[in-house]
Amino acid sequence: MPSLELTVRALEYAFYAAGAFFFLAGSVGLVRFPDVYTRLHALTKSDNLGLGLVCVGLAVRSGSAIIALKLLVIWLLVLVAGATACYLVAEAARSAGVKPWTREAQR
Amino acid sequence: MMTLTSLRRFLVRWIVIAAVWWIISEGDGSSLWLGALVALAAAALSMSLRPDGIPGLSxxxxxxxxxxxxxxxxxxxxxxxxxxxxxxxxxxxxxxxxxxxxxxxxxxxxxxxxxxxxxxxxxxxxxxxxxxxxxxxxxxxxxxxxxxxxxxxxxxxxxxxxxxxxxxx
Amino acid sequence: MSVVFDILLLGALVWIAVGALSEMRLFKSVVMFVVFGLFLAIAWVRLDAPDVALAEAAIGAGVTGALMLDAVGHLRARSTPYPTPPRDEDADA
Amino acid sequence: MDPVLTALAAFIMLTALLGIWRIERGPTGADRMLAAMLFGTTGVALALVLAEAVGRGGLRDAALVFALLGALTAVAFVKRAWGAGD
Structure with missing residues (x-):
């Protein structure tokens, strides 16, 4: 049934496109945001979501349950490692006295 | 002295870690014996690092x-x-x-x-x-x-x- | 399409390598080195050599990077109040 | 190789290159560390996409190592090398 195959293909590519969008947003945030803490927001949330979406797309493509599980394990590992690293860097920046950017200070 | 609860805890961790190994090896059964050994060591290490379990995980x-x-x-x-x-x-x-x-x-x-x-x-x-x-x-x-x-x-x-x-x- | 990817990868590798070597500030240089290791591992992936990629990522970028960061920390701790180097006459006394 | 996967890999690589600008600019060491963390995540994605593109499952294990690496360098950074000066 070619139409079903086509739908699955379209779904897979949609996941890739969404994942690529969030990778781009994370990098743009890393460049545009004004201080370490806000950049950490962009990095942890956007990039992890982008990786998750790419993983879903790849899982759809492979069509095998065990590979989908492995992709899930990799994504969870990245989530845990990313959140922990993010906390460590934020704490280090705070205790080193890096001042947070605020809107009032700009006016 | 290993109590019954900590033995149970140890076994649960062993099984969970071995299951993760099985997933990572993409369901390849031929290396499972090695995975079981490594999982055993990992479970022992995890018991020495964190002997008390997670309370009432639902x-x-x-x-x-x-x-x-x-x-x-x-x-x-x-x-x-x-x-x-x-x-x-x-x-x-x-x-x-x-x-x-x-x-x-x-x-x-x-x-x-x-x-x-x-x-x-x-x-x-x-x-x-x-x-x-x-x-x-x-x-x-x-x-x-x-x-x-x-x-x-x-x-x-x-x-x-x-x-x-x-x-x- | 894969030519585009390869050119990007090679360009990035050369750019980061030059950046890591020409940088005077040690910390920035070490971060560049870690990033270089990651891109090199990707290059090994592209060359279809997964085991070399694994070794490069784990040893080249990971362990070596951590050791270099450690070394930068030690250097900084030592360099703040810089001790005067001992002169030859002092050795005899 | 599937052209869509290759295009995806090239795009992810481009977004990662934006991070090099952050290493150049700083201003603190933590900012530079963020770029290294970014490469950890994008490295995982690149390895997974390339593994699918060339049809080699073993490459997915390289992605696992990338995931560990980001955390390892972050720990080494906060434990040892932190200084707001650079």
Missing amino acids: PLGALRFAGYFLVNSVLGGVDVAMRALKPSMPIDPRFVSYPLRLTDVSARVLFANTLSLLPGTLSAQLSGDTLVVHALDCSGDVIGEIAQVEERVAGVFGIALAEASGGAV
């Missing part, structure tokens, strides 16, 4: 939490992506001190890490009973949202939340 609560987390981490990604890409960059960041109601260490770690992945919040420092959170946009009810997440995390461990020692700042 599978239903964990499943409900997983769903909640998945939906909200997508919202978190969308939220921060929009803020980064909009030319006006609508952010108003601030540090917020949150008095923790969770007391268990594993619950606190899960809570702090979850907050970092949810919309608009980022755990920055955990000292004593206070968690310093960096909020990306402090115009809304940030404290209320954090408290909701904390209740969800408490649901995973099946624990009731103690009263906060101080008022929210």
Whole structure:
């Protein structure tokens, strides 16, 4: 049934496109945001979501349950490692006295 | 002296780690004997690092939490992506001190890490009973949202939340 | 299409390598080195050599990077109040 | 190789290159560390996409190592090398 195959293909590519969008947003945030803490927001949330979406797309493509599980394990590992690293860097920046950017200070 | 509960705990960890090995080897049965040995060593190491288990982990609560987390981490990604890409960059960041109601260490770690992945919040420092959170946009009810997440995390461990020692700042 | 990817990868490798070597500030140089290791591992992936990629990522970028960061920390701790080098006459006394 | 996967890999690589600008600019060591963390995440994605593109499952294990690496360098950074000066 070619139409079903086509739908699955379209779904897979949609996941890739969404994942690529969030990778781009994370990098743009890393460049545009004004201080370490806000950049950490962009990095942890956007990039992890982008990786998750790419993983879903790849899982759809492979069509095998065990590979989908492995992709899930990799994504969870990245989530845990990313959140922990993010906390460590934020704490280090705070205790080193890096001042947070605020809107009032700009006016 | 190994008690019966810690033996059970050890076996559960062994099985879980071996299952992860099996997944990582993509279901290849031929290396499973090696995986079982490595998992045994890993379980022994984990017992020596963290001999006491996780209190009252409830599978239903964990499943409900997983769903909640998945939906909200997508919202978190969308939220921060929009803020980064909009030319006006609508952010108003601030540090917020949150008095923790969770007391268990594993619950606190899960809570702090979850907050970092949810919309608009980022755990920055955990000292004593206070968690310093960096909020990306402090115009809304940030404290209320954090408290909701904390209740969800408490649901995973099946624990009731103690009263906060101080008022929210 | 894969030519585009390869050119990007090679360009990035050369750019980061030059950046790591020409940088005077040690910390920045070490971060560049770690990033270089990651891109080199990707290059090994592209060359269809997964085991070399694994070794490069784990040893080249990971362990060596951590050791270099450690070394930068030690150097900084030592260099702040810089001790005067001992002169030859002092050795006899 | 599937052209869509290759295009995806090239795009992810481009977004990673934006991070090099952050290493150049700083201003603090933590900012530079963020770029290294960015490469950890994009490295995982690149390895997974390339593994699918060339049809080699073993490459997915390289992605696992990338995931560990980001955390390892972050720990080494906060434990040892932190200084707000650079």
